[in-house]
Amino acid sequence: MGREAQLFQGSGLGKRRRRGGGGGGRGEQTVVPDAEFRSYYGRPVLKTPVWDWRIPAYLFAGGLAAGSSVVAAGADLTGRPQLRRAGRLGSLAGLLGSMYFLVSDLGRPERFHHMLRVFKPTSPMSVGTWILSAFGPGAGIAAVAELVPARWRRTWPARLLARSARPAGVSAAAIAPGLASYTAVLLSHTAVPGWNEVRDELPFVFTGSAAASGGGFGMLCAPVEEAGPARVFAAVGAAGELLAAKRMEQRMGLIGEVYRHGKAHRLRRASEVLTLAGLAGTVLVARRSRTGAAASGLALLAGSALQRFGVFEAGVESTRDPKYVVVPQRERLEQRRRDASAAG
Template sequence: MHDMPGPAQGGSAYDGPTYYDRPSLKPAPFNTTVVGGYIFLAGLAGAAQMLAALVRRARPPGFRRVARTGHALSLLAPTLGAGLLIYDLHTPQRFANMLRIFRRTSPMSIGTWVLMAFSGSSLATVAADWLGRVPGLRWLRPLGRAAELPAAVSGAALGTYTASLLSATSTPLWAATPRALAVRFGASSVASACAALSLAERRADNHRTARDLDTLALAALGVELAASLACRRRWRAVGLGAAEDTVSGKVLLEGGADLVGTALPIALHAAALAAPPAASRRGSALGSFATLIGSLCLRIGVLEAGDATALRPRESLGFAQPRNLPRQR
């Protein structure tokens, strides 16, 4: 359910006329939970594939296990993620229709082909890796390694293109922070991929590699925190601060994404990395689980809070004022 319209808050509150305080914009037509789940899985899968390619190039101890786990996680996008996307479209035919053309000016068209490129190259990488273990099919391994580069590049795009797509709409909360939202989504994708890989390494008793992944996750969470602060500062500057006071803003963005998904894992990972390896395993696992939960809450929370600003005419009309337009260079 979308939050009901209420008074706008912030430094640029709109005091002009409205049409009886009725919404001037429509909320997004998609299911925020389903699409938020897709954005989460796509980001995790893309970042995992990117990390797998980097690990295979750097070749640290235990790199083969991390690379194979990353390749396995990359299948979340073409399987569960694509399934959620098609489910929200209600029919596979709509998804197929998006493949009929390519528009370089359409974020949705670009995103569709990014997903297809990532799915194809990731499936090729995984298939070559597994089939290459068969004695008569080892010639497939070089083909799999060649597919890693396009998979990693498209994976990086997969983790951020959804922010560009949202920012290209008229929904105020999304359109207000195109760069910060992309950085936030990208950093969250890397952090969630590191969390999933760390949990897999802990389960395999490869604790040294898990600590390295926790260190990388800590850095990504720091970037996400900075991007979150930039988003909030921009929202308040253009009069969208009331979105943070909605149920979705309080529970999903502040409680889920910022507190559980960012602040808590930063504290847990920092404490775990400072502690002896044997005493850090529980904190590492808790931090990884919190990161995954917060990453999902971030996507759903941004979608829900964005719809709330679309339903508030004073926020949508206030954001459309000339003072909030991009500066001419």
Template sequence: MTEGLATPGAGWRRADGPPAQAREKKRRKGGRRGGGRDGDPTVDEAEFTSYYGRPIIKPPVWKTPDVPLYLFLGGAAGSSAVLGAIADVTGRPALTRAAHYTAGGGALASVVWLIHDLGRPARFLHMLRVIKPTSPLSVGSYILAPFSALTAATAGIQLLEAFPGLQKFGLRRIAGWFPALRKVVGSTSAVFGGPMTTYTAVLLANTAVPSWHEPYKELPFVFAGSGMAAGGGICMAFTPVDEAGPARKMAVAGAAVELAAMHKVEHDHGIVGEPYQLGKAGTMMKAAKACTASGAGLTVVAGRTRVGAAVSGALLAAGSLLTRFGVFEAGMASARDPKYTVVPQRARMAAREEQARQDEARSVTR
């Protein structure tokens, strides 16, 4: 992991510009201003800035809404694939259909948004030429590609079963194999469902962006919970209530995990948690928490009714979508502001120096 390093001159500076400019302003005004206690001179308050206000690390070139939508759709698809396999094994045909359609549609849509961000399809294919186990992007490509193919195939088989009129070109002859084939392909896609839900969090945390890198332990739990809430909520909304029990449980559990992990991200990492609470990202995260908490509560109270299931499912999906946008915006904001890079960096340096002093003191006493 390569950390963003401070550029020359980064640090605490006068609010009125670089030192030379500040001195020139005071010279023209006749020196330092008075007004302090006993006539002591006073100075302007200091603020943190980098050399001429330039960013210390280069912000990612990822675009919005392409990448946040890719994150959201991939998470919902991954959890839906797992839910579809569970429903198929436990004999819930309506939930199986809803989960497989959600997984297949979400996976294909996520690939579309990813390719749109990349600019042209060939760039996605280039990512599959080499597999590098130490690169989350490379490993993620080999999660996304088979997952999308398997979930699309499962959804296609489900469609052929539900609409026999689509069985053309000899497909009627093998229609009897469809249930077994669907279970095999659907179960295989579910194996990739968990990694599909969380690998994007590892990808973000592997960058030098402070508000993504620092909470590298919590961010996968945020994405896992968010994906479970979205997948469970969407499937619950499109499934009869007597079969939607696993979807309700997944949605409520995911919402609880997401809210708990997000609280730790915001409050357990010092200054780098600020972007999640300020500005555009802060507004999105507040709305996300409100949607997720209210959706989970409504699921518990009224999830066994059709109206309650539909409304709570929509709230959970909206909360998950807003969480992905909020995390994305918070990271971009932390990359643009130098203090989120330098302040934690200096704290780590001070901690290492203090640890070295303590180790040296212990070695002397021995």
């Protein structure tokens, strides 16, 4: 009985009701005293993720690669060479950074190629690995075409590369939504309650954040007269990220505690402030001022990065208290019982 009281305290299952009686309307004292929410032997129910800062950095870099590839494809199709170059090189840099952070965090980095041995549609990790593999060649060809020296551009390999750059860039942009969102699916399909409980909203948060970072990078690197598509993309992405994040906060139950307190709260609040500032700068001053465009782009990039670090920190924190595991599980079981009773 004592152990059950420890386990279920906080869900209303660890106390007995007080019965009314005499003594001025005061009831009897509860038989089971208040108890803290602890697991057996004081150990967490779930093992805390062993990932370090490289994983949220990988999440951000992948989003930047996806967003920049869309900006680059739009710039290519509308005749904006400097924005196209910035987007293509930013996409390749984000892709390489993402792969580095992911592979370096593996226990045996030299065996990263084993993730390509099979394709398992039910595994977000397997699907994500193949999305990265499909995205990489297009982004790489388009970026390398921008790096060919002028004196080599008349050679047949350079001409072939130049003709391949546009279809390669467009193919990367077509795969970009999958790259931007699969990391959210990967996190939310773990047992970590801080990620699993927000699985319906997190892909929209990450996709909007990726668009904001890609547009912000284009605004930072391209001249104002060419950065129109980047500004539009950044504004839409930032607005989408803020709305999705607000929706996520409203739908959180008990797990919202880890997002509203501590380090995760500070990171996500800073992300919100920077994203709002970047959105306002993008709409109000970026089209007129090169400095304003650069500052807005930097704010959007920083906000996007802090969003990933905040979500990561919230997930890690949620594994340290067993109530975030037990209470939602019991609530889901109770809801299933009610649904079954209603259906019967």
